[in-house]
Amino acid sequence: MPGPVTTQHKPDKPPALRGFEHIRRFWNPRINCWTAKILPGEFFVTRSDEVISTILGSCIAACVRDPLLRVGGMNHFMLPEDQSTGKSSWLEGPNGLSTRYGSYAMESLINELIKLGADRGRMEVKLFGGAAILSAPTDVGARNIAFARGFLKLEGFRVAAEDVGLTCPRHVDYYPATGRAMLKRLPTLGVRAIITEEAKYSERLTREEPRDDVELFD
Amino acid sequence: MSAYPLPDAAHVKDLLGMLFDGLTVKPGTKLDLSPKALSYVGLYASDDGQLAAFCGCDLAFATSSGAALSMLPPTAAKEAAKERQLTPVMLANLHEVMNICTRLILRDDSPHLKLREICAIGALPATVAAALGAAKRRIDFEVTIAKYGNGVLAVLCV
Amino acid sequence: MKIMIVDDSSAMRMIVRKTLRLAGFEGHEFSESDDGQKALTAIKTSAPDLVLSDWNMPNMTGIELLEALTMDGIKVKFGFITTEATPDMRQRAAAAGASFLISKPFTAQSFKDILGVHIK
Numbered sequence: 001m002p003g004p005v006t007t008q009h010k011p012d013k014p015p016a017l018r019g020f021e022h023i024r025r026f027w028n029p030r031i032n033c034w035t036a037k038i039l040p041g042e043f044f045v046t047r048s049d050e051v052i053s054t055i056l057g058s059c060i061a062a063c064v065r066d067p068l069l070r071v072g073g074m075n076h077f078m079l080p081e082d083q084s085t086g087k088s089s090w091l092e093g094p095n096g097l098s099t100r101y102g103s104y105a106m107e108s109l110i111n112e113l114i115k116l117g118a119d120r121g122r123m124e125v126k127l128f129g130g131a132a133i134l135s136a137p138t139d140v141g142a143r144n145i146a147f148a149r150g151f152l153k154l155e156g157f158r159v160a161a162e163d164v165g166l167t168c169p170r171h172v173d174y175y176p177a178t179g180r181a182m183l184k185r186l187p188t189l190g191v192r193a194i195i196t197e198e199a200k201y202s203e204r205l206t207r208e209e210p211r212d213d214v215e216l217f218d
Numbered sequence: 219m220s221a222y223p224l225p226d227a228a229h230v231k232d233l234l235g236m237l238f239d240g241l242t243v244k245p246g247t248k249l250d251l252s253p254k255a256l257s258y259v260g261l262y263a264s265d266d267g268q269l270a271a272f273c274g275c276d277l278a279f280a281t282s283s284g285a286a287l288s289m290l291p292p293t294a295a296k297e298a299a300k301e302r303q304l305t306p307v308m309l310a311n312l313h314e315v316m317n318i319c320t321r322l323i324l325r326d327d328s329p330h331l332k333l334r335e336i337c338a339i340g341a342l343p344a345t346v347a348a349a350l351g352a353a354k355r356r357i358d359f360e361v362t363i364a365k366y367g368n369g370v371l372a373v374l375c376v
Numbered sequence: 377m378k379i380m381i382v383d384d385s386s387a388m389r390m391i392v393r394k395t396l397r398l399a400g401f402e403g404h405e406f407s408e409s410d411d412g413q414k415a416l417t418a419i420k421t422s423a424p425d426l427v428l429s430d431w432n433m434p435n436m437t438g439i440e441l442l443e444a445l446t447m448d449g450i451k452v453k454f455g456f457i458t459t460e461a462t463p464d465m466r467q468r469a470a471a472a473g474a475s476f477l478i479s480k481p482f483t484a485q486s487f488k489d490i491l492g493v494h495i496k
């Protein structure tokens with residue numbers, strides 16, 4: 001039966017799809033469901049009865065599913081600093097570093113769902129994150145939101161719901177089987193850990209070469 | 219682990235509760251499945267034609283659910299029970315209820331199962347009656363539909 | 377929108393209409409059919425915008441109806457309202473060209489969630 005699961009017994013851990021075995025998964029007694037926890041830069045897809053969870057500061061998470069097939073996934077990404085101009089720029093072109101990273105994060109997720117039989121025309125998207133971190137010099141969160149919305153609009157996706165911006169971190173539990181997204185806005189205490197995690201991720205992005213071997217296909 | 223686990227009362231309440239307002243489900247006394255009983259049996263077959271499960275009910279459940287599904291007046295259920303006969307509308311509705319009860323037996327990873335037909339218990343062909351008698355696992359519920367009354371629903375798996 | 381409801385159970389057709397209303401989908405033109413074969417003809421003549429169909433029906437199943445529509449080149453938005461809701465059956469529905477599948481029994485909320493995109 002659709003969940004989160006309400007039966008007494010704990011069901012067996014659903015098998016991870018190939019390529020996602022490294023994602024941390026655990027039984028969450030609070031919501032009575034298996035949960036996959038993703039970190040910045042990661043994404044996860046499933047066709048099982050499980051929740052995908054993450055904590056977002058200025059990063060964005062796109063939650064995407066096919067309601068007919070009940071397969072779905074979530075990513076967690078941010079746009080890196082644009083090194084070519086020496087500071088974040090809102091006006092980078094389509095071939096800019098930032099766009100390629102953002103597109104890579106979105107296309108990876110969408111392509112994995114298409115491999116599971118999902119149809120772009122049926123996909124339902126929910127967007128979360130992009131908070132402004134008050135101590136930061138620029139509003140990285142807003143840039144992330146603008147990218148995500150722009151990408152989805154260009155690719156013809158419908159955003160069914162979003163909770164983005166403001167200054168609070170967010171804990172998102174997404175259940176692809178039903179599309180339900182449970183969101184908790186966190187107090188700004190504890191933001192430090194999130195900022196550190198995201199700063200590490202951001203630094204990693206600027207050091208790595210962007211991958212351009214991912215293409216969106218029908 | 220069996221391909222077709224038996225449902226529990228919570229499962230029945232979750233499922234049929236979406237069809238009928240004010241539904242309560244409790245473990246109940248065993249449904250009378252003797253040939254003279256006024257009971258009905260839904261036969262569920264897998265794709266290869268083999269009977270794999272049964273859903274039985276007494277006349278009271280059949281008249282209550284049959285009337286409630288079309289929102290007929292509760293007196294219609296009482297009348298039919300007194301006549302010991304389902305009206306054509308009630309029989310058609312019982313068919314739909316038992317179709318929905320497929321989901322009490324079938325899980326996401328079970329081999330496909332479909333309601334083949336509903337028979338009055340006295341009209342079961344001998345082979346089917348034998349299969350029903352041989353069904354090792356069963357669970358019986360008392361199901362009450364507010365305003366319409368209560369009856370017995372049983373699920374039996376081979 | 378012109379919405380056609382196909383189900384051999386008259387009680388279920390009534391429940392679908394009632395639930396559409398409870399879910400806030402009002403002001404649409406409804407038609408009904410109790411048979412897949414008859415629905416095929418009716419869809420060709422009346423050209424509905426949306427078909428809500430049961431799967432298991434005696435004369436022609438819902439999936440056979442959808443396949444017949446596809447073969448005859450008739451494009452109509454088609455979704456199932458059915459007890460057949462396992463992953464395997466959802467794959468079959470998707471492969472045949474269904475846009476959505478609502479599992480029976482259903483609630484007004486599930487109608488809102490699933491049909492909100494399809495009924496304007």
